[in-house]
Amino acid sequence: MLHEVENINDSKLSSKPLNEIRYAPNVQETLDNEIRYALNVQETLDTVPGDDKNIGEVEDSTITEVASVTLAGASATQAGEVVETSTIEYNENEYTFMPRRRARRYTSHSQDKPEHSVSEDMSDSGDTETPFGGDESNNETIADIFEDYSPPDFDPYQEEEETSIDDDFSWILLWIMNFRKKFNIPETATESLTKFMKLVLKEVSGDAFSDFPDSLYLAKKKLGLKDRFHSFVVCPTCHKLHQKKDVVEFRQGELPAIMKCQHIEFPNSTHRRMHLCQTPLSHQTRLLNSQIKNQPDLIYPFAGIRQQLSALYRRPDFESLLRHWANRRQFDRILTDIYDGQVWKTLKETRDENSLNFFRPEVADSHLGLMINVDWFQPYDGTIHSTGVIYAVVCNLPRDIRFRRENLLLLGLMPGPNEVSLHRINHYIAPIVNELESLWEGTTLNRTHEFPNGRHIRAALILTSCDIPAARKLCGHVSALVSCHRCIKQANYEDHQHNFAGMNDIDEWFIDRDSNEHRQNALAWRRCNSDAARKRAVKQTGVRWSELLRLTYFDPIRSIIVDPMHCLFLGIAKWIMKKIWIDEGILTQSDLKNIQKKMNRFQIPADLGRIPRKIDRGEGFSNFTADQWRNFFTIYATTSLWDHLPTKDREILTHFVRVCSILVSRILEIDLMEEAHERLVKIIKLIEEHYGRSKITPNLHLSLHLCDCSNDFGPLYTFWCFSFERMNGILGKA
Ligand SMILES: [Zn+2]
Numbered sequence: 222m223l224h225e226v227e228n229i230n231d232s233k234l235s236s237k238p239l240n241e242i243r244y245a246p247n248v249q250e251t252l253d254n255e256i257r258y259a260l261n262v263q264e265t266l267d268t269v270p271g272d273d274k275n276i277g278e279v280e281d282s283t284i285t286e287v288a289s290v291t292l293a294g295a296s297a298t299q300a301g302e303v304v305e306t307s308t309i310e311y312n313e314n315e316y317t318f319m320p321r322r323r324a325r326r327y328t329s330h331s332q333d334k335p336e337h338s339v340s341e342d343m344s345d346s347g348d349t350e351t352p353f354g355g356d357e358s359n360n361e362t363i364a365d366i367f368e369d370y371s372p373p374d375f376d377p378y379q380e381e382e383e384t385s386i387d388d389d390f391s392w393i394l395l396w397i398m399n400f401r402k403k404f405n406i407p408e409t410a411t412e413s414l415t416k417f418m419k420l421v422l423k424e425v426s427g428d429a430f431s432d433f434p435d436s437l438y439l440a441k442k443k444l445g446l447k448d449r450f451h452s453f454v455v456c457p458t459c460h461k462l463h464q465k466k467d468v469v470e471f472r473q474g475e476l477p478a479i480m481k482c483q484h485i486e487f488p489n490s491t492h493r494r495m496h497l498c499q500t501p502l503s504h505q506t507r508l509l510n511s512q513i514k515n516q517p518d519l520i521y522p523f524a525g526i527r528q529q530l531s532a533l534y535r536r537p538d539f540e541s542l543l544r545h546w547a548n549r550r551q552f553d554r555i556l557t558d559i560y561d562g563q564v565w566k567t568l569k570e571t572r573d574e575n576s577l578n579f580f581r582p583e584v585a586d587s588h589l590g591l592m593i594n595v596d597w598f599q600p601y602d603g604t605i606h607s608t609g610v611i612y613a614v615v616c617n618l619p620r621d622i623r624f625r626r627e628n629l630l631l632l633g634l635m636p637g638p639n640e641v642s643l644h645r646i647n648h649y650i651a652p653i654v655n656e657l658e659s660l661w662e663g664t665t666l667n668r669t670h671e672f673p674n675g676r677h678i679r680a681a682l683i684l685t686s687c688d689i690p691a692a693r694k695l696c697g698h699v700s701a702l703v704s705c706h707r708c709i710k711q712a713n714y715e716d717h718q719h720n721f722a723g724m725n726d727i728d729e730w731f732i733d734r735d736s737n738e739h740r741q742n743a744l745a746w747r748r749c750n751s752d753a754a755r756k757r758a759v760k761q762t763g764v765r766w767s768e769l770l771r772l773t774y775f776d777p778i779r780s781i782i783v784d785p786m787h788c789l790f791l792g793i794a795k796w797i798m799k800k801i802w803i804d805e806g807i808l809t810q811s812d813l814k815n816i817q818k819k820m821n822r823f824q825i826p827a828d829l830g831r832i833p834r835k836i837d838r839g840e841g842f843s844n845f846t847a848d849q850w851r852n853f854f855t856i857y858a859t860t861s862l863w864d865h866l867p868t869k870d871r872e873i874l875t876h877f878v879r880v881c882s883i884l885v886s887r888i889l890e891i892d893l894m895e896e897a898h899e900r901l902v903k904i905i906k907l908i909e910e911h912y913g914r915s916k917i918t919p920n921l922h923l924s925l926h927l928c929d930c931s932n933d934f935g936p937l938y939t940f941w942c943f944s945f946e947r948m949n950g951i952l953g954k955a
């Protein structure tokens with residue numbers, strides 16, 4: 222339900238087609254980035270089931286059966302008794318929080334995949350070992366073995382020297398690579414195009430172009446585009462990462478064989494062998510020369526943060542851009558950027574409260590603040606295949622270039638076709654956290670533009686900016702339907718649905734959650750030795766383990782911002798208009814016709830983005846993007862709606878229009894921010910009073926935390942998802 226409210230039209234936010242993206246002066250670097258995206262989006266897409274037949278390979282489904290051998294050892298000997306690992310998903314919508322004592326019983330839940338309707342009883346059998354909620358401090362040592370999310374060891378890429386492109390034809394190759402990305406052209410077609418180009422050039426200019434590459438491989442080599450991504454093979458069931466080489470080259474005796482996943486979800490269970498995953502990690506294809514090849518089923522392309530930072534640091538202007546924040550003007554009680562937020566101002570260098578601030582002018586260009594975004598986009602029209610993408614942004618950079626493509630770090634592409642569920646996202650996050658840990662300790666880059674002999678840098682993850690479902694998954698919070706992640710408010714369960722009503726006792730619950738308690742609860746979840754125990758833990762505390770908690774400085778409560786784009790515009794604006802005013806009959810069909818007429822008379826500057834016409838027909842506002850909702854409420858709403866609303870709704874409208882215009886501004890006065898907060902409280906009270914408790918959605922509740930977020934990270938526009946969504950739109954179309 223939350224998704225319905227929040228995620229509609231995300232894909233429509235990408236307003237600029239690819240060819241309108243401005244290029245930086247450093248064309249080489251930009252194109253380099255473009256190609257990096259192109260190559261790697263392609264690799265993920267290449268592993269889509271049913272889309273994996275390469276020329277030169279003949280699919281032979283029978284080989285799989287013949288050559289599929291299980292690994293020697295444990296699993297084979299007890300093949301008869303191996304219990305399939307359950308992939309049943311826990312449906313959070315059906316849970317409410319209950320007091321600890323009652324928590325041993327849990328209700329049955331829906332199953333996404335009936336074919337796996339296995340063994341709840343079996344996984345439950347581990348319960349007696351270390352029941353959740355016991356004396357946890359005593360269990361610290363005995364339950365020290367947890368599910369291992371760590372990636373296999375891999376060679377981090379060495380820093381690469383930039384290539385200079387000074388011959389006569391590199392621009393042609395760059396153009397081809399760009400063309401390939403823009404129109405999503407398969408490798409084979411690009412190869413043909415390159416060959417054809419060589420023929421043409423030879424015909425026209427003879428020997429001048431004899432070095433022109435005649436294969437894609439040589440073209441990439443010529444351009445110095447070594448693939449900077451490390452590819453892990455992903456287990457389709459448990460999402461454990463595996464070394465690609467190990468899977469591809471796996472053999473039993475002489476023959477290539479299919480490797481099976483050896484991940485154990487509950488190593489602390491006495492039935493640990495029953496929890497062995499055993500999912501095949503590849504399928505086999507027969508090449509034209511009759512050789513059998515292991516083809517991995519899912520690939521996770523991953524690129525290191527350090528490696529990408531090191532490339533950025535070699536740019537001529539990068540270090541001076543990082544320093545800009547230390548020289549900016551500051552004003553009293555006015556927030557202009559993330560540097561005015563409490564987090565930037567107060568994060569300490571070490572765990573010692575008396576240590577220096579991590580962000581301070583002397584280290585303005587060597588102590589970096591990173592923001593992470595995780596989102597899912599749909600690379601194919603007409604299917605629900607979704608690919609997850611993880612970015613990082615360097616907050617030290619000025620706001621106007623912070624989100625530019627050439628400055629974004631693309632960390633990984635999580636393979637589809639479905640979004641990874643719940644805690645399994647930890648497998649993808651783990652290699653990133655490994656890097657963040659070492660970046661927090663500090664690392665030395667071999668060479669930067671200003672320091673040719675090397676430079677020591679540090680970096681900290683200071684916030685995650687995602688839509689609410691993604692943010693919660695990333696940081697280990699339970700669904701926004703059942704409880705708030707920032708305060709101790711829990712949803713009411715009334716008439717078979719959740720609501721966040723209860724504004725009269727706001728003082729009782731509008732209290733920040735304690736991040737230490739969150740960590741304790743996450744550890745307790747991690748100690749659970751069965752699926753059932755984990756579910757009980759989640760039901761009691763609303764918390765799962767997140768790999769991000771390994772970062773000792775990371776605050777799992779404050780660092781998850783409430784994204785204003787999803788909360789205010791796709792959430793509340795739409796909710797008030799559709800579910801309250803239209804569904805409750807406040808605005809009738811004829812009202813909507815008149816509203817449309819009034820809106821048509823508006824003359825607005827062309828660059829403001831038009832509101833779709835026809836709000837009076839069919840689904841009306843359904844297809845508004847977040848941008849359009851923002852424009853609707855900040856520009857059109859008061860004039861066009863006023864005459865059609867009764868007093869109480871005019872009040873709601875007035876408050877909401879004011880809230881939007883305050884919160885979208887780039888310079889935020891703290892006094893105005895407080896005004897916005899008070900108005901949000903009033904809006905929720907009015908809706909609760911006039912339209913009932915069931916109308917108080919998670920988004921309405923979360924809006925109460927927007928001002929906390931601004932206090933921590935500055936004006937909303939410094940961290941909102943608009944910036945990332947545009948990028949996703951581009952990837953989606955790539
Ligand atoms: Zn597995």
Ligand SMILES: [Zn+2]
Nearest residue numbers: 705707708710
């Ligand atoms: Zn809250």
